[in-house]
Amino acid sequence: MGRKVRTMTELPVGENGNAPSRAQLSECLRKAGIEQAQTVIAMADTDEDNLQICRVAREVHAVRKLLAWVRDPAYNARFRAADVRIVNPAYAKLLPFPAF
Numbered sequence: 001m002g003r004k005v006r007t008m009t010e011l012p013v014g015e016n017g018n019a020p021s022r023a024q025l026s027e028c029l030r031k032a033g034i035e036q037a038q039t040v041i042a043m044a045d046t047d048e049d050n051l052q053i054c055r056v057a058r059e060v061h062a063v064r065k066l067l068a069w070v071r072d073p074a075y076n077a078r079f080r081a082a083d084v085r086i087v088n089p090a091y092a093k094l095l096p097f098p099a100f
Contacts, residue, residue, distance in 0.1 A: 019048065019049065019052065020052075022052075022056055022060065025052060025053065025056045026056050026060045026061070029053070029056060029057060029060075029061060030061075034057060034061045034063065035061070037057070037061070037063050038063070038064075038065060039063070039065040039066070039067065040053065040054065040057040040063050040065070040066050040067070041066075041067045041068070041069075042054050042057075042066070042067070042068040042069065042084075043068070043069040044069075046071075047068075047070055047071055047072055047075040050068040050069060050070065050079075051068070051075070051078060051079060051082065051084075053068075054066045054068055054079070054082055054084045055082060058082070058083075065085075066082075066083070066084040066085065067084065067085045067086075067087060068084050068085070068086060068087065069087050069088065070086045070087070070088050071088065073088070
């Protein structure tokens with residue numbers, strides 16, 4: 001389709017094993033090539049990590065199209081408030097999948 005795909009397979013680790021800071025995450029995304037990204041798809045191990053990835057992608061790197069794997073439906077409102085499209089096979093049939 002003429003698109004390049006880049007992946008980031010590990011999140012940086014923050015102090016004392018906590019979540020990475022925005023600066024750490026931003027640098028990791030930069031190394032993965034976010035400067036050329038049209039879309040970011042977040043599929044980390046936790047919904048919190050996915051939300052942070054999407055926020056940094058939009059707020060720091062101005063990526064407009066964001067898609068995230070959301071495991072816990074309780075997080076849906078937070079992702080929608082951040083204007084992130086949601087994917088979860090458990091309820092994917094219930095939600096229309098809008099075209100980008």
